[in-house]
Amino acid sequence: MRFLTVSGPPSSGKTSVILRVIEAIQAREKKIGVVKFDCLLTEDDKLYAKKGVLVKKGLSGALCPDHYFVSNIESCVTWGHEHNCEYLISESAGLCNRCSPHINEITAVCVIDNLSGINTPRKIGPMLKSADIVVITKGDIVSQAEREVFASRVKQVNPGAIIMNVNGITGQGAFELTSLFEEASDIETLKGKTLRFSMPAALCSYCLGETRIGEEYQTGNIRKMDI
Amino acid sequence: MKDTSLFHKALTISLEEHPYIEDFLNSFGLDVEPGPNSLQQYLDNLDPDKLEDLGINYQQLCQSLNDFLAGMLTLKEPLDKVDSLTIIGGRDKSGNAENIDLVLKPGEVICIVGPTGSGKSRLLADIEWVAQGDTPTGRKILINNQVPDSKWRFSTEHKLVAQLSQNMNFVMDLSAEEFIRMHAESRLVTNPEEKVAQILKQANQLAGEMFHPDTPVTSLSGGQSRALMIADMAILSKSPIALIDEIENAGIDRKKALDLLVQEEKIILMATHDPILALMGDRRLVIKNGGINKLIESSEAERKNLKSLEELDNKLLALRNRIRSGETLEEI
Numbered sequence: 001m002r003f004l005t006v007s008g009p010p011s012s013g014k015t016s017v018i019l020r021v022i023e024a025i026q027a028r029e030k031k032i033g034v035v036k037f038d039c040l041l042t043e044d045d046k047l048y049a050k051k052g053v054l055v056k057k058g059l060s061g062a063l064c065p066d067h068y069f070v071s072n073i074e075s076c077v078t079w080g081h082e083h084n085c086e087y088l089i090s091e092s093a094g095l096c097n098r099c100s101p102h103i104n105e106i107t108a109v110c111v112i113d114n115l116s117g118i119n120t121p122r123k124i125g126p127m128l129k130s131a132d133i134v135v136i137t138k139g140d141i142v143s144q145a146e147r148e149v150f151a152s153r154v155k156q157v158n159p160g161a162i163i164m165n166v167n168g169i170t171g172q173g174a175f176e177l178t179s180l181f182e183e184a185s186d187i188e189t190l191k192g193k194t195l196r197f198s199m200p201a202a203l204c205s206y207c208l209g210e211t212r213i214g215e216e217y218q219t220g221n222i223r224k225m226d227i
Numbered sequence: 228m229k230d231t232s233l234f235h236k237a238l239t240i241s242l243e244e245h246p247y248i249e250d251f252l253n254s255f256g257l258d259v260e261p262g263p264n265s266l267q268q269y270l271d272n273l274d275p276d277k278l279e280d281l282g283i284n285y286q287q288l289c290q291s292l293n294d295f296l297a298g299m300l301t302l303k304e305p306l307d308k309v310d311s312l313t314i315i316g317g318r319d320k321s322g323n324a325e326n327i328d329l330v331l332k333p334g335e336v337i338c339i340v341g342p343t344g345s346g347k348s349r350l351l352a353d354i355e356w357v358a359q360g361d362t363p364t365g366r367k368i369l370i371n372n373q374v375p376d377s378k379w380r381f382s383t384e385h386k387l388v389a390q391l392s393q394n395m396n397f398v399m400d401l402s403a404e405e406f407i408r409m410h411a412e413s414r415l416v417t418n419p420e421e422k423v424a425q426i427l428k429q430a431n432q433l434a435g436e437m438f439h440p441d442t443p444v445t446s447l448s449g450g451q452s453r454a455l456m457i458a459d460m461a462i463l464s465k466s467p468i469a470l471i472d473e474i475e476n477a478g479i480d481r482k483k484a485l486d487l488l489v490q491e492e493k494i495i496l497m498a499t500h501d502p503i504l505a506l507m508g509d510r511r512l513v514i515k516n517g518g519i520n521k522l523i524e525s526s527e528a529e530r531k532n533l534k535s536l537e538e539l540d541n542k543l544l545a546l547r548n549r550i551r552s553g554e555t556l557e558e559i
Contacts, residue, residue: 142396153413158291159294
């Protein structure tokens with residue numbers, strides 16, 4: 001089973017890109033599974049189900065979404081394997097820009113859009129900087145020069161990645177992206193694998209439900225600003 | 228192609244010779260100053276905790292820096308010359324063979340015509356992807372009569388094709404001059420200031436209405452944006468093939484725009500329904516049902532008609548300018 005982690009900032013077009021890739025993979029008559037991670041709510045599982053792919057939805061609720069991701073992804077991979085999926089795609093949003101679901105030896109994709117601003121590539125951490133493939137979306141809305149400038153900013157923070165422009169609406173570029181998915185890592189289990197980068201730590205009173213503001217309520221892993 | 232000596236020179240020298248190293252480190256949230264230490268020493272002295280806070284580790288940073296420097300070297304290399312582009316036909320949506328071998332040369336303009344959804348974009352995409360029978364159309368693309376290196380597919384430094392889409396919106400909060408400079412810098416051109424001035428000058432000659440270099444790109448009119456992007460493509464882009472998705476009529480001298488691109492010895496493919504642009508092309512590809520249906524050479528009779536079409540067009544342009552300057556059109 002070919003397994004890929006797809007991540008990217010909220011509303012960057014992850015689901016649209018994956019849907020277009022699914023259409024191209026289905027044209028090759030392959031069985032696909034998708035695991036959609038989100039926080040509070042998502043309707044995207046319905047979009048996937050409509051395409052006739054196997055879907056699993058995970059909502060992290062009151063937990064840190066990426067910690068939730070890493071505690072569940074191994075079972076998801078086993079689930080996909082047991083259902084004889086030939087492709088399994090996990091989709092998760094990088095919500096704090098410091099999180100990243102990417103796993104060593106597993107093909108990692110980051111989706112980022114042309115409208116997000118010229119400094120955004122710099123602001124996104126390992127989710128973008130350690131990805132193998134960077135997909136840039138919404139290119140139809142801006143000019144050629146702006147696409148080139150944006151791509152060069154992405155290239156600067158992840159010079160080793162393959163950078164592709166894909167249009168999530170028309171599907172332009174999706175066929176080409178799919179040919180890269182065909183070369184994704186082929187695995188049966190995530191046993192023994194490691195994350196590409198540690199997740200941000202939080203182990204303080206607020207993790208345990210504290211809501212009051214003030215020095216006396218702060219215990220655990222606390223860091224102070226220089227003011 | 229790793230230049231290891233660069234890592235052992237004093238930062239004062241390496242930052243001077245390769246100013247983009249500083250920008251690279253800044254983009255990871257790291258500061259660097261010229262000094263006697265080498266780049267290697269600088270990297271070795273970085274605090275691992277600080278790096279973790281920045282979301283990067285030592286190995287990844289070194290790997291990225293190596294990849295980045297390699298990319299910069301590629302950018303400085305001259306581009307392989309493209310003397311011809313060959314399109315070997317595949318099939319249309321119903322599986323009918325296209326039966327065509329088409330050779331295009333630099334300086335040539337080929338128009339692509341056909342209704343919306345007929346497959347114009349797929350043809351342009353096949354060229355951009357240098358398809359080798361591996362796309363839905365089964366077309367093959369040859370460069371200089373050979374199967375090209377697959378590096379063309381993913382290279383951001385040496386893109387085979389520059390595409391000018393119908394959309395010319397800008398979202399960046401920059402002036403026209405700043406924007407073009409940023410684009411020039413990203414392409415590592417040797418004399419950015421000169422190129423920027425040249426592009427702004429050309430753009431102003433193409434646009435019906437002049438604009439100032441300080442104008443924010445987001446305030447440019449449709450015609451001005453198109454003029455700026457065409458000048459930018461002609462002067463800054465190294466890509467030997469230009470794909471143009473319709474140059475809209477309003478506010479731009481289309482003939483001059485096309486001449487400017489042809490002058491730069493590019494192969495130009497243009498999707499258009501505009502009669503003037505279509506007749507300016509040397510040949511026209513007719514796309515139907517996802518396939519190349521026909522090839523039309525612009526005939527002598529058509530070229531003669533081009534003259535009268537241009538006269539008509541100039542007349543309309545003059546009327547437009549009169550409206551713009553507040554005149555009435557009681558007599559035309």
